[in-house]
Amino acid sequence: MPERSESVAKHIEALHRGFDLWPTLPFHPPALGDARWTEELILSTWVQAQTGRPPASGLEYRVGRSRGGFDCLEFSFLPEDRWLAEEAPIDTSIPLNRRSDGPQPRIEIPVPWYGAGMSFGSISEQVMLARAKAAQRWRTFTCTGEGGYPESLLPYKEHVITQVATGMFGVREETILWAPIVEFKYAQGAKPGLGGHLLGDKVTAAVARMRESLPWVSLFSPFPFHSVYSVEDHKKHLDWIRAIHPQALLSVKVSTPNDVDMVAVGSYYAGAHILHLDGGYGGTGAAPEIAKKNIAMPIELAIPKVHRFLEHEGIRDELVLMASGGIRTAYDLAKAIALGADGVVLGTAELVALGCTRCGNCERGRGCPFGLTTTDPELSLLVDPEWGAERIGKLYASFEFELREILRRLGLSSVRALRGRTDLLRYRRAEGGPDGTA
Amino acid sequence: MLETRVPEEAPLGSERGYRRYHILTRPAPERFPIPPRFRVRVKKHRLVALVFKELLEYRGNLKVALSRPCVYGVFGGPLGGLTPREHLCVGCLRCCVQYPEVVQIQPNPLRKRLGDSYLRPEYVDTLLYEARTGRVPVRGAGWRGAFGGEGWDSMWTDMSEIVRPTRDGIHGREFISTQVDLGEKPGFLRFDARGEPTGPLPRVVSLPLPFLFDAPPPTAPPPLLEVLSEAARRLGTLAILPLPVCLEWGLQGSWVVPVVSEADWGEMERMRWRPQLVELEGWHPGRYAELRRRLEGSVVAVRVPMHADLSAMVQAGVRVFHLCADYHGTSGGRFAAGLLRETHARLVQAGLREEVSLLGSGGVVMAEHVPKAILCGLDAVALDTALWVALQARFEGECRSRREARVEFPSLEPSWGVQRLLNLANSWRDQLLEVLGAMGLREVRRLRGELGRAMFQEELEHEAFADIEGYAG
Numbered sequence: 001m002p003e004r005s006e007s008v009a010k011h012i013e014a015l016h017r018g019f020d021l022w023p024t025l026p027f028h029p030p031a032l033g034d035a036r037w038t039e040e041l042i043l044s045t046w047v048q049a050q051t052g053r054p055p056a057s058g059l060e061y062r063v064g065r066s067r068g069g070f071d072c073l074e075f076s077f078l079p080e081d082r083w084l085a086e087e088a089p090i091d092t093s094i095p096l097n098r099r100s101d102g103p104q105p106r107i108e109i110p111v112p113w114y115g116a117g118m119s120f121g122s123i124s125e126q127v128m129l130a131r132a133k134a135a136q137r138w139r140t141f142t143c144t145g146e147g148g149y150p151e152s153l154l155p156y157k158e159h160v161i162t163q164v165a166t167g168m169f170g171v172r173e174e175t176i177l178w179a180p181i182v183e184f185k186y187a188q189g190a191k192p193g194l195g196g197h198l199l200g201d202k203v204t205a206a207v208a209r210m211r212e213s214l215p216w217v218s219l220f221s222p223f224p225f226h227s228v229y230s231v232e233d234h235k236k237h238l239d240w241i242r243a244i245h246p247q248a249l250l251s252v253k254v255s256t257p258n259d260v261d262m263v264a265v266g267s268y269y270a271g272a273h274i275l276h277l278d279g280g281y282g283g284t285g286a287a288p289e290i291a292k293k294n295i296a297m298p299i300e301l302a303i304p305k306v307h308r309f310l311e312h313e314g315i316r317d318e319l320v321l322m323a324s325g326g327i328r329t330a331y332d333l334a335k336a337i338a339l340g341a342d343g344v345v346l347g348t349a350e351l352v353a354l355g356c357t358r359c360g361n362c363e364r365g366r367g368c369p370f371g372l373t374t375t376d377p378e379l380s381l382l383v384d385p386e387w388g389a390e391r392i393g394k395l396y397a398s399f400e401f402e403l404r405e406i407l408r409r410l411g412l413s414s415v416r417a418l419r420g421r422t423d424l425l426r427y428r429r430a431e432g433g434p435d436g437t438a
Numbered sequence: 439m440l441e442t443r444v445p446e447e448a449p450l451g452s453e454r455g456y457r458r459y460h461i462l463t464r465p466a467p468e469r470f471p472i473p474p475r476f477r478v479r480v481k482k483h484r485l486v487a488l489v490f491k492e493l494l495e496y497r498g499n500l501k502v503a504l505s506r507p508c509v510y511g512v513f514g515g516p517l518g519g520l521t522p523r524e525h526l527c528v529g530c531l532r533c534c535v536q537y538p539e540v541v542q543i544q545p546n547p548l549r550k551r552l553g554d555s556y557l558r559p560e561y562v563d564t565l566l567y568e569a570r571t572g573r574v575p576v577r578g579a580g581w582r583g584a585f586g587g588e589g590w591d592s593m594w595t596d597m598s599e600i601v602r603p604t605r606d607g608i609h610g611r612e613f614i615s616t617q618v619d620l621g622e623k624p625g626f627l628r629f630d631a632r633g634e635p636t637g638p639l640p641r642v643v644s645l646p647l648p649f650l651f652d653a654p655p656p657t658a659p660p661p662l663l664e665v666l667s668e669a670a671r672r673l674g675t676l677a678i679l680p681l682p683v684c685l686e687w688g689l690q691g692s693w694v695v696p697v698v699s700e701a702d703w704g705e706m707e708r709m710r711w712r713p714q715l716v717e718l719e720g721w722h723p724g725r726y727a728e729l730r731r732r733l734e735g736s737v738v739a740v741r742v743p744m745h746a747d748l749s750a751m752v753q754a755g756v757r758v759f760h761l762c763a764d765y766h767g768t769s770g771g772r773f774a775a776g777l778l779r780e781t782h783a784r785l786v787q788a789g790l791r792e793e794v795s796l797l798g799s800g801g802v803v804m805a806e807h808v809p810k811a812i813l814c815g816l817d818a819v820a821l822d823t824a825l826w827v828a829l830q831a832r833f834e835g836e837c838r839s840r841r842e843a844r845v846e847f848p849s850l851e852p853s854w855g856v857q858r859l860l861n862l863a864n865s866w867r868d869q870l871l872e873v874l875g876a877m878g879l880r881e882v883r884r885l886r887g888e889l890g891r892a893m894f895q896e897e898l899e900h901e902a903f904a905d906i907e908g909y910a911g
Contacts, residue, residue: 187597194875286578288575
């Protein structure tokens with residue numbers, strides 16, 4: 001990695017000062033935030049990444065202003081006298097292998113989330129390292145995305161999921177053998193049905209080398225797998241990984257079409273341990289705008305559909321359902337579990353913890369000006385992996401704290417008992433203008 | 439003179455050979471300034487103090503002290519932050535994260551004046567980009583807006599996950615057709631002993647795109663009419679214009695669709711060209727029959743409000759309808775999506791849907807509205823306000839109805855205007871291909887009324903949340 005210059009050090013210091021200062025300002029920066037990630041959610045995530053606790057200043061840290069989905073759901077907490085005691089043990093762990101067949105290990109993670117796939121190229125190696133370090137500290141996982149497996153991640157390989165996607169970028173036998181979990185990405189929530197897209201500006205020599213392609217040429221992961229026409233073909237894919245690495249858990253990442261429930265059942269019978277549902281409002285380094293809002297359903301609507309269908313088919317307890325695509329807060333993740341997921345996958349929230357302002361310029365020119373979604377050698381120095389791991393770890397700590405509080409107030413001693421408990425939710429219709437403004 | 443040729447689709451093996459439909463795009467930058475997205479407010483005395491402070495801190499190292507956070511060049515002018523170049527600001531906010539006491543970025547309030555309450559400022563941004571570049575808008579980060587909403591925002595399109603027949607998109611290898619047919623499509627044909635069809639042949643017009651250009655408001659300047667007509671010709675689609683306007687400005691050609699109203703009937707005598715499609719304003723059985731007789735070979739459509747009951751007209755033999763909503767997509771107080779679904783369903787129930795073509799207009803202002811309108815039952819859409827915005831027209835107040843719309847059209851240079859519309863059409867077609875590719879559909883004709891490929895917020899929410907306390911549907 002290139003050395004930091006004095007200029008870079010100056011900017012890092014100023015940035016870190018700003019991340020601390022902004023949430024304390026008497027006004028909210030007027031150009032920050034949107035309906036989904038409001039300015040308060042962004043600032044409160046920065047506070048959590050700094051302190052490991054939700055903000056005590058009154059900043060909203062639970063919901064946004066999207067006027068639907070998670071933002072219209074709230075928990076029906078018990079009266080205070082029925083809450084669990086503060087010192088009562090609460091289990092936040094979930095298993096990632098519920099299948100009763102197969103030789104794969106019984107992996108558990110102590111918190112019901114892991115990190116989403118973000119490829120080398122879409123984000124910098126420094127950010128990948130920060131995520132991997134945080135995953136190791138929290139004994140959970142992060143995911144390579146589809147861009148190869150930088151060797152700097154090897155010390156953390158017990159906590160790194162390898163992703164195999166349609167472009168097969170950087171997929172080699174050893175990268176599969178390194179991984180305790182291998183994820184097949186069929187689709188991505190932000191661009192369902194469209195495949196992956198890394199714009200040429202971000203395909204530096206290092207990225208091209210890792211992906212075995214040419215520098216400065218846009219890369220497309222086609223959609224879908226050109227070797228899969230059916231669920232039987234899908235099974236063939238999973239069998240291929242099993243043949244190479246029989247101990248690996250298999251995750252199947254899909255988006256949320258009308259028939260997502262059928263896809264889930266097909267994946268189970270193909271041998272998947274984890275079904276990763278990525279809802280239509282998920283994050284991306286670059287996607288056609290038409291895809292983000294219009295194709296496939298939001299995750300809030302897909303989770304109950306899949307959960308119930310798996311129950312109906314009698315296989316719900318054999319398959320782990322992980323949800324992503326708009327999980328911004330600890331409350332979102334708890335609501336996702338109450339709707340029927342086992343756990344969630346975090347992506348954008350981790351980047352916001354590292355300073356993302358959601359400006360949406362990830363794909364432009366040199367990439368993210370905060371050094372997150374960039375491959376620019378100088379910009380990527382703005383994120384020190386150790387600093388980043390600390391920020392993500394603190395966000396995890398805050399989420400864990402909040403999740404325990406939610407469970408305690410619901411009288412539940414395990415997050416596993418929250419799954420599918422829609423009776424603990426209440427729907428509150430949004431008021432105000434189209435973007436949630438009064 | 440632009441070099442864009444008239445695109446045509448010729449069948450494989452024909453004399454002209456096979457050519458894939460293609461729209462030639464080229465950059466067509468805005469000719470009139472648009473307000474920058476953000477305002478950059480720098481407290482100049484604080485900036486000067488900051489520079490001095492950093493010069494001291496970094497021992498006079500100018501390179502470090504003058505190194506500024508913006509990677510987009512906002513502070514890259516000769517006087518740096520003292521004269522920020524606002525037009526380059528993308529709103530990343532890095533400058534004000536680092537130096538909140540020196541600089542603040544604010545959304546430019548002038549942007550809120552773009553468009554109106556339906557064609558929102560962010561839509562204007564997108565349309566301008568599409569018309570400028572001809573490309574599909576691509577951005578980082580996920581969806582930033584509301585969960586769902588009203589109108590077209592209350593539905594999502596489907597995609598195919600693992601099992602799918604095609605694997606295209608705009609970068610794919612397999613061809614997805616965007617051709618649509620408008621006209622009479624009888625359930626069967628009769629042939630004589632020699633194998634030749636007997637009786638009058640059905641009148642059909644095939645378009646390479648599922649969108650046409652609808653008539654602009656009466657205040658439209660002549661260059662706009664010329665741009666609409668020429669762009670339609672080059673795209674191989676149709677421009678709908680009132681008959682008197684066609685006659686007054688000499689806009690004639692098979693791609694020009696005259697709208698004939700009862701009041702204009704006398705003008706028919708002056709019509710010297712044979713349009714592929716002609717529209718009769720309102721339902722007048724006698725006039726309809728006469729139009730069909732006069733314009734032999736032309737498809738005759740009846741232009742009626744979107745909420746109109748079509749049954750009498752269908753009974754009378756009308757097979758092409760132009761269903762008009764206002765510019766906000768409503769007709770008879772209801773939004774287009776619901777009206778179209780009902781009309782489509784009624785025709786299906788009557789066993790006539792395959793024989794009837796539905797063209798619709800009003801409220802289709804973004805690329806995604808085209809597939810959504812087709813999913814709800816249209817064969818093709820006629821575009822209106824989006825075209826004018828692409829040409830940098832400005833609305834004065836709400837632009838809702840054709841007669842009352844107050845639209846300020848800029849002075850147009852026709853070749854620039856035509857290129858802007860070609861770019862817009864290419865961008866929208868590519869986005870349509872993305873949506874069709876995601877669904878695994880090989881042709882847009884199969885999208886029509888394919889409600890199984892649509893997901894409606896109300897239905898999905900009911901399915902997901904019905905058992906949750908407080909959900910009232």
